Amino acid sequence: MSAAQVFAVVIFAAMFIMIVLDKIERHYVTLGSGILTLGVVFGICMRNGEAIWNTLALKGFATKDFWYQVTESESKGINWATIIFIAGMMVMVEGMAKAGFFRWLCMKIAFIVKCKTIPVFITFMIMSAVLSMFIDSITVIMFLAAVTVELAQLLHFNPVPMILSEIFCANLGGSATMCGDPPNIIVGTSIGLSFFDFLTNTGLCAAVCLVISVIFLYFAFRKELTSTTGEKVDISKLPKPSEAITNKKDFIISSIIFGCAVILLITHSMTHLTVASIGLFIAAVTLLTSGKDAPGLLKKVDYKTLVFFIGLFIVVGGLEETGILELIAKFIKNISGGNAMLMVAIILWVSAIASAFVDNIPFAATMVPVIESLAETTGVSLHTLAWTLSIGTDIGGSATPIGASANVVGTAVAAKNGYPISWGRYCKKIAPATVIVLAISTGYIFLRYL
Amino acid sequence: MSQLIISVGREFGSGGRVIAEELAKRFNIPVYDRHLITEIAEKTGLTPEEIERYNENPKPHIIARSVRGFSNSIEDNIAEMQFDIIDQKAKSGESFVVVGRCSETKLKKYPALVSLFVLGDMNEKIKRVMKVYSLSEEEAERLITKKDKKRKRYHNYHCAGHWGDSRLYDLSINSSRLGIDGTVDYLEQYIKARAAAMK
Numbered sequence: 001m002s003a004a005q006v007f008a009v010v011i012f013a014a015m016f017i018m019i020v021l022d023k024i025e026r027h028y029v030t031l032g033s034g035i036l037t038l039g040v041v042f043g044i045c046m047r048n049g050e051a052i053w054n055t056l057a058l059k060g061f062a063t064k065d066f067w068y069q070v071t072e073s074e075s076k077g078i079n080w081a082t083i084i085f086i087a088g089m090m091v092m093v094e095g096m097a098k099a100g101f102f103r104w105l106c107m108k109i110a111f112i113v114k115c116k117t118i119p120v121f122i123t124f125m126i127m128s129a130v131l132s133m134f135i136d137s138i139t140v141i142m143f144l145a146a147v148t149v150e151l152a153q154l155l156h157f158n159p160v161p162m163i164l165s166e167i168f169c170a171n172l173g174g175s176a177t178m179c180g181d182p183p184n185i186i187v188g189t190s191i192g193l194s195f196f197d198f199l200t201n202t203g204l205c206a207a208v209c210l211v212i213s214v215i216f217l218y219f220a221f222r223k224e225l226t227s228t229t230g231e232k233v234d235i236s237k238l239p240k241p242s243e244a245i246t247n248k249k250d251f252i253i254s255s256i257i258f259g260c261a262v263i264l265l266i267t268h269s270m271t272h273l274t275v276a277s278i279g280l281f282i283a284a285v286t287l288l289t290s291g292k293d294a295p296g297l298l299k300k301v302d303y304k305t306l307v308f309f310i311g312l313f314i315v316v317g318g319l320e321e322t323g324i325l326e327l328i329a330k331f332i333k334n335i336s337g338g339n340a341m342l343m344v345a346i347i348l349w350v351s352a353i354a355s356a357f358v359d360n361i362p363f364a365a366t367m368v369p370v371i372e373s374l375a376e377t378t379g380v381s382l383h384t385l386a387w388t389l390s391i392g393t394d395i396g397g398s399a400t401p402i403g404a405s406a407n408v409v410g411t412a413v414a415a416k417n418g419y420p421i422s423w424g425r426y427c428k429k430i431a432p433a434t435v436i437v438l439a440i441s442t443g444y445i446f447l448r449y450l
Numbered sequence: 451m452s453q454l455i456i457s458v459g460r461e462f463g464s465g466g467r468v469i470a471e472e473l474a475k476r477f478n479i480p481v482y483d484r485h486l487i488t489e490i491a492e493k494t495g496l497t498p499e500e501i502e503r504y505n506e507n508p509k510p511h512i513i514a515r516s517v518r519g520f521s522n523s524i525e526d527n528i529a530e531m532q533f534d535i536i537d538q539k540a541k542s543g544e545s546f547v548v549v550g551r552c553s554e555t556k557l558k559k560y561p562a563l564v565s566l567f568v569l570g571d572m573n574e575k576i577k578r579v580m581k582v583y584s585l586s587e588e589e590a591e592r593l594i595t596k597k598d599k600k601r602k603r604y605h606n607y608h609c610a611g612h613w614g615d616s617r618l619y620d621l622s623i624n625s626s627r628l629g630i631d632g633t634v635d636y637l638e639q640y641i642k643a644r645a646a647a648m649k
Contacts, residue, residue: 021511138517302518401522402515412520415527418494420504422524423513 004045008318011036012366015315019359026359027304030311037318046321055317067277069192076320078313079365081189081276083306085179086136088279092257093139094300095286098293099251101258102143103244105131110151115235117157117225121165122214124148128166129173129210133180133203134262137170137406144170145413154238160419161221164430167410168398172213172437174406175394176206179265179275181404182309183364183393187386189276190368194269201387202394205444209395209437216436220429253289257282309361316365325366329373340380340450345442347371347388352396352438356403360393367393384449391441399434401426453562454479454545454645457553459605459619462597463575463590465630466568467549472634473641474547482539483549486532493531504528506550508603529608550601554619555609564644566637567619574626620644 001009015033019026042051053059055077060066066081096102109127113119124144131140145163152159174181178188178198188198245251264271264278273281287294319325336342347367354363367389375382397404401411401423411421456473460466467483474481484498487505491498504525514523521527533556536548540560548557554565570578572594579590605613616622621640625633 022515023511142520304518402513405517408515408517408522409520411522412517412527415522415524416530420494420496420524420527421522 002045002322004041005322005324007045008037008041008322008324011041012315012319012324016358016362019362020357025304027308027311030308030315030362032311034311034314037315041318041322048321051317051321055314055321065274067274068272069274077317078310079186079189081274082182082185083309085185085189085275085279086182086309087301087306088281088283089136089179089261090301091283091297092254092261092286093135094297095250095290096254096258097139097143098297099247099254100245101251101254102131102139103147104241104251106144106147107239107241107244110147111235111238111241115151115155115238117155118218118222120151120155121162121221121225122218124162125165125169125214125217126210129169129176129206132170132173132406133177134258134265137174137181137404138409140170141167141406141410142413145410146417149413149417149419157226158224158419159417160414160421160425161217161224161429163410163414163419164421164426165217165221167404167406168213168217168430168433169210170406170410171394171398171404172206172210175391176203177265181390181394182361184390185275186361186364187368187390189274191372191382191386193383193386195265195275196269197383198390199266201383202390205387205391205441208444209440212440213433213437216433217429220433250290250293254286257285257289260285312362312365316362316369319366320369325369326373329370329377332370333374333378338378340378340384341446343374343378343380344384344388344445344450347385348392348438348442348445351389351392352399352434355393355396356399356434360397360404364389364393381449384445387449388445391445392438395434395437395441398437399427399431452645452648453540453543453560454641454648455540455553455557455560455563456547456641457557457563457565457619458547458549459554459565459567459613460550461569461575461594461614462601463579463594464568464570465578465625465633468630469568469625469634469637470547470549472630473637476634476638477545477547477641479545479547481547481549482536486535486551489535490528490531501528505532506601506604508600508607529604533608552605552608555611562648564641565619565621567614567616567622568625568633569614569622570624571626 011033015029018024018029038052042048042055057077057080060080109123110120113123128140128144144166148159148162148166175184176199178184178193178195184198187193261278261282264273268275268278287297290297332343332346336346351363351367371385371389372382374380375385398407401407401421411426414421454477458466458470470483471481487498487501490501505528507525509521509523509525514521514526532551536551536553536557539546540557557563575594576587576590579585579594580587583590583593585593602613611618623633623637628636
C-alpha cells in the first residue's frame with residue numbers, strides 16, 4: 001500500500017471511530033478529517049493538485065449539467081447537489097413547521113379517525129411513511145412523536161409502541177424515494193438516477209414492505225395500545241387541528257410550496273431540472289414569501305449537517321482517489337465469486353448490519369464508488385446495486401435506537417416526555433420487523449432484477 | 451428571607467451529602483438529592499430504582515447518539531429532566547439546597563446561588579465509607595475511586611468546567627480538616643455572609 005492509501009484509510013477509520021464515540025460533534029470530525037485528507041493525502045503524499053480540485057468539485061457549479069441535466073451523469077468528490085438540495089428542503093420544512101403545517105396534519109388525521117387508538121396507530125404509520133418520502137425523517141418524527149405523546153396523554157394509552165412504529169415506517173418511507181433518506185440522495189445524485197427511478201424501484205419494494213410492516217406491528221403492539229383507564233374520551237374536548245395553524249396565510253403558502261416541491265421532484269426526469277435546481281428554487285421561493293421572517297428561517301437551517309456532508313465527501317474522495325474503494329470492490333467481487341445474487345446479498349445485508357450501528361450516511365457515501373467499480377468489473381447492473389445499497393442502508397438503520405437519525409429523535413422525544421425507551425425495549429419488536437423487511441427486500445431484488 | 455440556592459458538589463465519602471442536609475436544616479429550606487429521583491419517577495412512571503440506575507451516570511458513548519440536540523440515551527434524558535427541575539425551582543424563586551447534578555454550572559445564572567464543593571483526605575474518606583457501608587478498607591477505597599470517576603465523567607460531559615476544579619465553585623472545602631460539624635458551622639457562616647451581601 002502506498003503512503004497516500006495508508007493515510008486515507010487511517011483518516012477514514014479515525015473519522016468513523018470519532019463519529020461512533022460521539023465525543024466531538026460529528027461535523028467537526030468530518031471537516032477536520034476532510035482538511036487532513038486534502039493536506040496530507042492529496043497535498044503531501046500525492047502532491048496532486050488535480051485530485052484536490054476534483055474532490056472539491058467546485059467547477060461543477062459552472063456547468064449546465066449541474067442545474068439542467070438531459071443525460072445521466074455521475075459526480076465525484078463533494079456532492080454539492082446533495083448539499084444544495086438538503087439545504088433547500090431544510091428552509092422549506094422550517095417554513096412549514098413555523099406555519100403549523102405538521103402539527104395541523106397530525107391532528108387532522110387523528111380527528112378524521114375520531115381519535116380512536118388503533119386507527120390513529122395505523123394512519124400515523126402510513127402518514128409517517130408518506131411524509132418521509134418527501135421530507136427528512138427527523139422533522140417528520142419530531143412532530144409525529146410530539147403529537148403522539150400529546151394524544152396518548154389525552155386518550156390514556158402508552159405512546160411508546162406508536163412512536164416505535166412511526167420511526168420504523170419513517171425509515172421505510174424514506175427508502176421509497178430519492179429525497180427520502182440522505183443515502184438515497186447521495187446514491188441518486190452520484191450515479192445520475194431520478195426521483196421516478198427510485199419510486200418505481202425502491203418505492204415499489206417499500207410499498208410491499210409497508211403493508212407487511214403495518215400488519216406485523218399491529219399484531220406486535222395491539223395489546224399495549226389499549227386505553228390504560230378504559231374511559232371513553234370526548235373528542236370535542238381535544239385541541240382542534242385548526243388551533244395548530246399559527247398563521248393562515250403562511251400555512252397556505254407553505255402548503256403550496258410543498259406541493260410544488262413534490263411535483264418538481266416527481267417530474268424532474270421530464271423537466272430535466274436537477275435536484276440542486278429544485279432545492280435552490282424551493283429555498284428561494286420560501287425565503288421570498290417569508291418576508292421579514294426569512295432571516296429567522298435561514299438561522300434555523302442545520303448548517304452542522306451541511307458541514308458534516310462536505311467533510312465526509314472529501315474523506316470519501318480521498319479513499320476514491322487513492323484507489324482504496326476499488327480494492328474493496330475487488331474484495332467483494334472475489335468473495336462473491338462474481339455471483340450476482342451473492343454480491344447483492346452481501347451488499348444488502350452488510351449495509352443493513354453496518355447501518356444498524358453506525359451512521360448510514362458515511363457508509364452509503366463510501367459504498368457508492370464501490371458499487372460503481374463492481375458494476376464495471378462484474379457486469380452486474382449498476383442500478384440493481386444502487387437499489388440494493390439504498391434499501392440496505394435505509395432499512396438497516398431501523399434495527400437499533402442509534403441506526404438512523406429518526407430513531408434518535410423519536411426515542412428522545414419519548415424520553416423527554418417521560419417515556420424512556422431502552423435498547424431492549426426498542427429492539428424487541430423493531431429488530432425482528434427490520435429483519436422481515438430486509439428478507440422481503442432481498443427476495444424482491446432477486447426476483448425482479450436477477 | 452430572599453432566595454438562597456446552595457449547590458453542594460462532593461467527593462464520595464467526604465460527607466458532602468450529610469453536610470448539605472445539615473445546611474438545609476439550619477437555613478430551614480428543602481434539600482434536593484434523591485427527591486429529584488422520586489419526582490422524575492412520578493413523572494415518568496418508572497420506579498426510583500430504575501431511575502437510580504441511570505442517575506448521575508455519563509452516557510455510554512458506543513450505544514448512544516445525538517442528533518440536533520436530541521439524544522437516545524436515557525442517562526442524558528434523565529440528567530436533562532433533573533437540570534430542568536432544579537432550573538424551574540430556581541426560576542420560581544424557591545430557596546433550596548441541591549446536591550450534585552452539575553448545579554454549580556446549571557444554576558450559575560441565578561444571583562442567589564452559593565456553590566460549594568466538599569472534598570476530603572483519602573484516609574478519612576475510606577474510614578467514613580467503611581463505617582457507613584460496612585466495607586473493608588480495600589473495598590471502600592475501590593468504591594470511592596469508582597464513584598468519583600463516574601461523577602467526574604458525568605459532570606465533565608454535561609459542563610464545560612472540570613469537576614472539583616476550585617475555579618468552578620465559590621468555595622471548596624476539605625471536610626477532613628474541621629470534621630463534618632465543624633465544616634457545617636464554617637459553611638453556615640460563609641453562606642450567611644453571602645446572603646447578607648446579596649441583599
